[in-house]
Amino acid sequence: MHLLVPLHGIGTRHDLPLPFSFVVVGAALALVISFVVLFFAWRRPRYLEPGGTELPRLTRIVDSAAFRLAARLVVLAVYAWAALALFAGKDLLTNPVFGFVFAWMWVGLVPLSLLLGAFWRVTNPLRSIHRGLCAVARTDPRVGLVELPPGVGIWPAAVTLFAFGWLELVQPNRTTLSVLQLWAVAWVVVVVVGAVVFGSRWIAAADPFETYASVVAQLSPWHRVRGQLRLVNPLAGLNHWRPPPGSAAVVSVLLGSTAFDSFANTTWWIQTVQSSDTSSVVWATAGLLLMILIVLASFSLAAAWMARYGRDRSLPATEYPRRMAGSLVPIAVGYAVAHYTTLLVIEGQRTAINLSDPLGRGWNVFGSAGMGVNSAIYDHVTAIAVVQLLAIVSGHILGIVAAHEKSLALLPTRSALAGQWPMLLVMVCYTCAGVILLFSP
Amino acid sequence: MPRFPRPFALLAVSTTATVALLSGCTSSPSVDAAPSSSASAPSTSASPPSTSASASSTSASSSPTATSPSTSAPGAADVVTLDISIKDDQVSPNGEKVNVAKGQTVKMTVTSDSDDEIHAHTGGEGFELEVMAGKPAVGEFVASEAGSFEVESHHLEKIIVILVVR
Secondary structure, three states, rough: OOOOOOOOOOOOEOOOOOOHHHHHHHHHHHHHHHHHHHHHHHOOOOOOOOOOOHHHHHHHHOOOOOHHHHHHHHHHHHHHHHHHHHHHHOOOOHHHHHHHHHHHHHHHHHHHHHHHHHOOOOHHHHHHHHHHHHHOOOOOOOOOOOOOHHHOHHHHHHHHHHHHHHHHOOOOOOOOOHHHHHHHHHHHHHHHHHHHHOHHHHHHOOOOHHHHHHHHHHHOOEEEEEEEEEEEEEEEHOOOOOOOOHHHHHHHHHHHHHHHHHHOHHHHHHHHHHHHHOOOHHHHHHHHHHHHHHHHHHHHHHHHHHHHHHOOOHHHHHHHHHHHHHHHHHHHHHHHHHHHHHHHHHHHHHHHOOOOOOOOOOOOOOOOOOOOOOOOOHHHHHHHHHHHHHHHHHHHHHHHHHHHHHHHHHHOOHHHHHHHHHHHHHHHHHHHHHHHHOOOO | OOOOOOHOOOOOOOHHHHHHHHHHHHHHHHHHHHOOOOOOOOOOOOOHHHOOOOOOOOOOOOOOOOOEEEEEEEEOEEEEEEEEEOOOEEEEEOEEEEEEOOOOEEEEEEOOOOOOOEEEEEEEEEEEEEOOOOOOEEEEEEOOOOOEEEEEEEEEEEEEEEEEEE
């Protein structure tokens, strides 16, 4: 029997609903910890300096031309192999490219960026392609035809990340080659042509994968200070991040699309969409957009509230969401871990197996073709639930602590409490919504 | 003002608290999940009307033909029966969640007013049932792996039920 084409994404199996007791515990913890932080946490900023241990030797190694070239070539080769499967492989679910895009590239980016820091910026295959083009044309990759205005920040990436979310959650027939080929070509054209026009800064501004990786890497223990790599407390590293314009939108897209993925599995949503005469594409597009806008609006309003008490009276309220964007990163990462860990484990394995035979010709290039997917993880029902809850709750704790730290820098000590309670409330709502969505009503 | 512990101490404390709280809680769900206990969808009870209250009692389905999953016969506790009807491009049941104990057989009876294919994801290679218009089709498979699985109408691209296998 051939593999069934699933309606929703590549995973044919979803996690079990979180037991209700876990939901109660998660929500209670979120609430209690938030109040503890609000009332008892430190009253002076403590992470103004990133601190940590300087790593000059490691910096020399990772910055060496040979190391960079080797890392770029390895990543480029992996992507070229996936491209072979995408453009020359068979249109079957055994084609590794589906798992490569939705599990390895998208979900795998999170643990890799947490462990390795800002590696993606260095090894991004589209940067390598752009650099190659510039070498042929004998131009400086940093210089384009037009200068990108500094206010653009990473706004383009908010749009391209939404596009990827749409592909992942809405696009009909997303697990067919023709659809994925079209999106892959669009991705390369938008990023590489944009880089030719605006210079390589465009890649950091618009490539959804690089932006996602860079945002998550802010939570990694590796941080660069004045060019030198340091091993730092991730909270100090996150606090040291100066989010570019558009960061609040980017993080809202990440959080909102993960939330919508769960929301779309609720019985209420499935029944509403399936009983309606309106196409499910319209429903899902509207739902995805609405979920992102809810996150963006609630977060921006809570951040803008802080402007009433701000130390710097000349800083407009519209600047606050960007300054606070870092505190949403742990929450978005917690959501992603809770939702996609089993998918990464299962589909990640399947992809590794299928990559031995990219063209579906019975090859066994890496010796993995005969291996089976080890799905033993699904037997540990309670362990999965505990990991999910811990991810959401830890993300919440790091999020409110990061928000508290930033508030202390932005607000005078006496009004720190009055200024940050809406932000805390919003974060408690995100966390409760996160565990309730995992309960999958 | 007490000095606040370092954030990672806080994280460690709350992690421990979570695990401690949960280890107290997990005893109750594991009772529900016990195989062949009456807590899951099919009941060993011989009276089908009372068993149909389980699993999809929250159903918003309006079709009277949509019987909730129930045991087909007394003594068939290891079988969950799904009566599926497809009419005017609407599926019934309509996207409901159905609890199944791991190892139970899921038996589907499908009537449809158009040709269709029913796909059930099972964690393995999945299960397919061809349905001809107007002819009731019957198929069954064993829910051998834990997880949430969609049973869907392939032609309508609609989810009929989500099997919650524990």
